[in-house]
Amino acid sequence: MAVTAPRLETARLLLRPPIGDxxxxxxxxxxxxxxxxxxxxxxxxxxxxxxxxxxxxSWSLYGFGMFSVIERATGRWIGRVGPWRxxxxxxxxxxxxxxxxxxxxxxxxEAAVTAIDWTVxxxxxxxxxxxxxxxxxxxxxVAIRLGSARLREAxxxxxxxxxxxxxxxxxxxxxxxxxxRAL
Numbered sequence: 001m002a003v004t005a006p007r008l009e010t011a012r013l014l015l016r017p018p019i020g021d022x023x024x025x026x027x028x029x030x031x032x033x034x035x036x037x038x039x040x041x042x043x044x045x046x047x048x049x050x051x052x053x054x055x056x057x058s059w060s061l062y063g064f065g066m067f068s069v070i071e072r073a074t075g076r077w078i079g080r081v082g083p084w085r086x087x088x089x090x091x092x093x094x095x096x097x098x099x100x101x102x103x104x105x106x107x108x109x110e111a112a113v114t115a116i117d118w119t120v121x122x123x124x125x126x127x128x129x130x131x132x133x134x135x136x137x138x139x140x141x142v143a144i145r146l147g148s149a150r151l152r153e154a155x156x157x158x159x160x161x162x163x164x165x166x167x168x169x170x171x172x173x174x175x176x177x178x179x180x181r182a183l
Contacts, residue, residue, distance in 0.1 A: 005059065006122075008067070008114050013107060013113055015067035015081065017059045018052065023070045025077030025099070026052045033105035034100035040162060055080070064123055069098065078102045081111040083119045083128070090159035090166055091129040094119055096142065106143045115147065117178070120171050129168035131156065143167040147177045165177050 008015040018026070029035055030048035043051065058065030066082040079098030085091075088182050096108045119125060130148055132139045148167040156162045 006118060008118055010110050010114050012072055013111055014070040015111060017167045018056050018068045022081055023052050029044045029079060029099050030098050035097060035134055038136035039097055040160060041147055067115060082115040083123060090154040091132060093131055094128045095130055103138060109145050112142060116174060120174055125171060127168060127170045129166050131164045134165050
């Protein structure tokens with residue numbers, strides 16, 4: 001699928017495909033024990049690099065992947081959010097992960113709304129999910145704010161193998177909520 005690399009803006013954030021300069025922020029997040037506690041655990045720099053280029057590769061091969069989230073006021077990389085569909089995944093995911101130092105500011109919800117809007121308009125998915133560790137109460141709250149409901153449990157494919165809760169909704173449900181938000 002050929003998709004032009006987008007630059008999406010919110011009041012406080014810029015979302016764009018990852019570029020090489022984003023790796024230092026990505027590696028910092030991968031080493032952050034608070035953020036990574038529910039995202040598979042802290043990763044050494046070499047593993048973080050593989051995950052980073054995997055995301056860039058998804059953009060190159062499929063025309064989508066998680067966006068780098070840039071704080072507009074400072075220009076710094078603060079996380080990743082967006083569509084993600086690796087082989088064997090439990091569905092079409094729109095996920096998020098932010099540096100712990102910016103937790104509690106509403107950035108995850110702000111970025112996810114923008115990423116979901118782009119995903120729905122661009123990729124044509126009929127539904128989307130969020131794979132969330134059951135102990136990640138912050139991400140569960142974000143999913144609920146987005147209008148998603150808990151659908152089921154699932155295991156992420158090897159080598160991850162993590163048991164997660166699957167939250168999600170249909171594109172039709174998202175569009176109905178968007179109309180209500182606009183009123």
